[in-house]
Amino acid sequence: MAQGKYPEALLREVREIFRAYMRRKNLRQTPERFAVLEEVYASEGHFDADELFLRLRQKGASVSRATVYNTLELLRECNLVARHQFGRNQAKYEPSYGYRQHDHLICLDCGQVWEFCDPRLQDVQQLVEEVYNFEVTHHSLELYGHCRRENCPNRSTAL
């Protein structure tokens, strides 16, 4: 999740990418869309659409839930946001520009999410592409289980 050293520079970059994308697609550059983008990049870690909506509301921005969902979708299309489906719950989002690709480790007891990378996944993906004559655009890998942290709610269970 490590945010870059120069958040205002990052913000300028992503704003420009978004602007270019909207120009190219003939979409309107509304203040609401930029407000969503900024709130996304002000985020630490994962968040869901409603959290983002509430945060925007608290700051006085007048964006509707519908616009939040709509804009998150646009940001996903230009790869500024990634969406993850952990279990059956609501989708989680995260800023994705300038972050290296990673997968997720989820504790079933405390719900905490960690990130990890493993280059071997690239190899797996490549082999599958060849064997199945398939073009892989993205993947989703989550490992579920039990963390062993002191403060994890279920730590004491024998299992």
Place this chain on the structure above:
Amino acid sequence: MAQGKYPEALLREVREIFRAYMRRKNLRQTPERFAVLEEVYASEGHFDADELFLRLRQKGASVSRATVYNTLELLRECNLVARHQFGRNQAKYEPSYGYRQHDHLICLDCGQVWEFCDPRLQDVQQLVEEVYNFEVTHHSLELYGHCRRENCPNRSTAL
């Protein structure tokens, strides 16, 4: 998905496992629960809860949607059924006893799902367990992209 050679033997086995699980947990062995189990193991490939419900109804079994959901959860607890969340859609289930573990390849154009195995995932999982001091119980890996089949709806797109 390849069903074993002796479906009636398989069915006897899974029925016994389910029975033992219910006995151990002091759950009632109702005809509805067995009906769900049998319909699950009569399935080819993935299905969703409502599909299963409708199939049961068509066969004259009188089970409610609630019981289908409840029973699928029980079957999951004793590892007779696996549940997958492909994208944001409704959960998909599949019989899991006697099938080797596998992951999924999903075409974004036609929705078709394939299965694949790669032993390297086991290594990835093991490394993560060590590095993060975490006990992994299960994982979920989906590769998304475009299949190159003749009859795939979006086959002609340049992308």
Place this chain on the structure above:
DNA sequence: ATAACTGCAAAACATTTGCATACAG
């Protein structure tokens, strides 16, 4: 007998949609 299970319908939940209004181009 009695507590757990069932069916049904209503509730819950995240997300999408329809429509009248606002505003970017």
Place this chain on the structure above:
DNA sequence: CTGTATGCAAATGTTTTGCAGTTAT
């Protein structure tokens, strides 16, 4: 000006829940 984007609230679709009645043990 024009059509696209917006806010709101209602609709959607899947899963869960509450409750009165049923049934396995």
